[in-house]
Amino acid sequence: MIRFDVLTLFPGIFDGYLRHSLLDDAIRAGHVQVELWNIRDWSQDKHHKVDDRPYGGGPGMVLMAPPVVEAVEAVQAKATPPGQVILLTPAGIPLTQQLVRRLAEYPRLVLVCGRYEGFDERIRDILQPLEISIGDYVCNGGEVPAMVIIDCVIRLVPGVLGDQQSLLEESHMVPGEVEYPQYTRPRVYRGHAVPEVLLSGNHAAIAAWRRQQAEHRSRRRRQLLEDTSEEWKPMAPQQKEKVERVTETNRTY
Ligand code: SAM
Numbered sequence: 001m002i003r004f005d006v007l008t009l010f011p012g013i014f015d016g017y018l019r020h021s022l023l024d025d026a027i028r029a030g031h032v033q034v035e036l037w038n039i040r041d042w043s044q045d046k047h048h049k050v051d052d053r054p055y056g057g058g059p060g061m062v063l064m065a066p067p068v069v070e071a072v073e074a075v076q077a078k079a080t081p082p083g084q085v086i087l088l089t090p091a092g093i094p095l096t097q098q099l100v101r102r103l104a105e106y107p108r109l110v111l112v113c114g115r116y117e118g119f120d121e122r123i124r125d126i127l128q129p130l131e132i133s134i135g136d137y138v139c140n141g142g143e144v145p146a147m148v149i150i151d152c153v154i155r156l157v158p159g160v161l162g163d164q165q166s167l168l169e170e171s172h173m174v175p176g177e178v179e180y181p182q183y184t185r186p187r188v189y190r191g192h193a194v195p196e197v198l199l200s201g202n203h204a205a206i207a208a209w210r211r212q213q214a215e216h217r218s219r220r221r222r223q224l225l226e227d228t229s230e231e232w233k234p235m236a237p238q239q240k241e242k243v244e245r246v247t248e249t250n251r252t253y
Contacts, residue, residue, distance in 0.1 A: 002106070003079070003107065004033070004111060005037060005076075007039050007068070007072060008113040008142070008146070010115075014034070014147070017147055022155075042068075044066060051064060058117075062120050063114055063115065063119050083106065084103075085112065085127050085130065086129055086132055087112050087119065087132070088114060089114060091133065092130075092132040093130075094135065094136075097175070115141045155167065176221075180211070180213040180217070181217075
């Protein structure tokens with residue numbers, strides 16, 4: 001069982017996410033617990049203000065230290081163990097599968113989501129958190145990064161995945177290594193056939209093909225990462241078949 005305490009100014013963002021698929025199942029089965037806390041509840045201001053203008057000038061607003069520090073301390077005191085405090089920030093250490101594995105060993109993680117221009121530095125000084133970034137880009141808030149952490153970590157909690165075997169061959173289990181291509185029915189789709197070897201029933205040949213494909217993909221990915229100019233090459237235009245379909249589940253926001 002792992003417990004996540006999420007401190008945010010927008011707890012509602014998590015509602016849909018917590019009620020679907022694997023996470024919903026894991027919560028119902030008692031493998032995962034998620035507690036949402038609104039930082040605003042620890043504001044000492046009569047208008048529940050939690051941010052203010054930066055000293056020294058500059059754009060935007062900064063999250064004030066008192067409500068954040070006091071919220072974290074109060075939440076930590078609500079259960080034992082107090083848990084590892086994680087500050088979501090683009091300046092943190094990058095989230096990798098190796099870090100995800102370490103996080104999955106904690107019984108309790110306290111995730112603090114920033115907003116606006118980020119945190120008053122004294123929040124770091126006082127709480128001494130583990131600072132994590134989900135990548136070298138800037139999101140509007142720490143809520144999506146917190147969901148990314150929850151999403152990756154719960155997969156590793158025993159009992160959450162139906163088949164633990166699927167973890168063994170997954171991408172990034174070995175740093176830099178990614179998974180082989182996967183196929184399911186139909187055998188031929190728009191002229192693209194499933195590789196014959198996968199239909200052969202020859203387990204040794206299938207394992208060898210998958211190993212070779214995984215190595216090829218991993219090598220190709222490493223080359224792409226080294227040669228960043230590749231990402232900007234325009235993609236070949238795709239031949240699109242016009243498919244009109246009546247759908248009852250489309251939603252527009
Ligand atoms: N001014 C900040 C900076 O330049 O580093 C960016 C603030 S960002 C708009 C607001 C909040 O989103 C941050 O405090 C953090 O909690 C979250 N955030 C944004 N990008 C993130 C990332 N790559 N990883 C983790 N958290 C992130």
